[in-house]
Amino acid sequence: MELDADAFTQISRIQLRTVQLLLSERFKCNIDGWKYYQGEGIINQLKPGTELKLRPDLRNEYDSNAVGIFHGKYQLGFIPARISREIKAELFRRKLTCSVVQINSEKPQWERVEIEVVAT
Secondary structure (H helix, E strand, C coil): CCCCHHHHHHHHHHHHHHHHHHHCCCEEEECECHHHCCHHHHHHHCCCCCEEEEEECCCCCCCCCCEEEEECCEEEEECCHHHHHHHHHHHHHCCEEEEEEEECCCCCHHHCEEEEEEEC
């Protein structure tokens, strides 16, 4: 089954509304790409409540909608690709805060740090 441009537009609008609804409360996820960035080296600096910064990665050659997650000058990874387009759009519309919810060093690297994104 092929979808036309109007169907894709509708899907994008539904996804954006879903993210807006999620952000009216809290959106939680893990950090994609954790093992490829500096997270493991500074994990001892992170704890629940640690503020993180979200920055669109406008030069990302793999994902034009990539949103990086930073602690100071250290990149920890990215917002998951499945939701990055909508988060990036929201970053340009309003202020979003991001913080660590929990850290579990016993979990696999891709699940080690859970974060929360909130619209303020």
